[in-house]
Amino acid sequence: MNTKDIGERSEAKILSAILDKGIPVLMPWGDNQRYDFVIEVEGKFLKIQCKTASKRGNVLRFPTRSLTTKNGKPTKVGYKGQIDYFMIYSPDTQDIYCIHVDDCGKDECCLRTEESKINIKTVRYAKDYLLSNTIFK
Numbered sequence: 001m002n003t004k005d006i007g008e009r010s011e012a013k014i015l016s017a018i019l020d021k022g023i024p025v026l027m028p029w030g031d032n033q034r035y036d037f038v039i040e041v042e043g044k045f046l047k048i049q050c051k052t053a054s055k056r057g058n059v060l061r062f063p064t065r066s067l068t069t070k071n072g073k074p075t076k077v078g079y080k081g082q083i084d085y086f087m088i089y090s091p092d093t094q095d096i097y098c099i100h101v102d103d104c105g106k107d108e109c110c111l112r113t114e115e116s117k118i119n120i121k122t123v124r125y126a127k128d129y130l131l132s133n134t135i136f137k
Contacts, residue, residue, distance in 0.1 A: 007050070007051075007052060009052075009089075010050055010052040010088075010089035010091075011036055011050040011089075013089045013096065014048075014050050014087045014089055014096055015037065017096050017131055018039055018087075021131075023039050023040065023041060024039065024040040025037050025038070025039055026038040026039075026040070026045070034047070034049065034079060034083060035047035035048055035049050035082070035083045036048055036049055036050045037050075046084040046085060047082070047083040047084050047085075048083065048084070048085050048086075048087050049079055049085070049086050049087070049101075050086075050087050050088075050089070051063060051064075051086055051087075051088045051089075052089055052090075052091065053088045053089065053090040053091075053092070053093075053097070053111070054092075055090065055092035055093070055113070058112055058113045058114040059111065059112055059113065060088070060092070060093070060097070060110065060111040060112075060113060060126055061108055061109070061110050061111075062086065062088050062108070062109055063107065063108055064078060064079060064086065064104045064105055064106065064107060064108055064109050065077055065078045065079065065106070065107055066079075076107070078106055078107075079101050080101055080102065082101075083101050084100065084101060085098055085099065085100055085101060086098070086099050086101060086104060087131070088111075088129075090126075093113065093126070095126070095130055095131075096130070096131040097111060097126060097129040097130060097131065098129055098130075099124070099129045103124070109124070110124065111124050111125065111126035111129060112124065112125050112126060113125075113126045
């Protein structure tokens with residue numbers, strides 16, 4: 001399966017979960033927007049970018065930038081200021097996570113699936129970002 005197929009499957013899983021919660025979804029025409037869809041929560045429109053997480057050890061990772069071509073050269077482009085939330089599907093855990101774009105790193109975001117053996121304040125635990133634990137209840 002290629003990366004486009006993987007992404008489309010993740011987007012479908014996320015979209016289904018959002019619709020199951022009764023949240024209205026707006027879909028952009030074409031696929032040239034920085035967001036995959038827009039949801040309406042409490043009268044506010046939020047731009048959503050879907051990603052697929054890969055699991056390495058006890059950490060889920062997903063990219064927080066995309067690759068585009070500018071002047072014939074590959075260029076990394078982040079999402080800050082262009083979306084509100086990342087929604088992430090993990091094929092490994094079969095869960096969906098939701099994290100605000102401002103809570104993510106420039107290139108990648110990591111969510112731990114198990115407690116850390118040492119107390120690190122900056123650790124993001126996957127359970128805290130489960131779709132069921134977010135403002136989209």
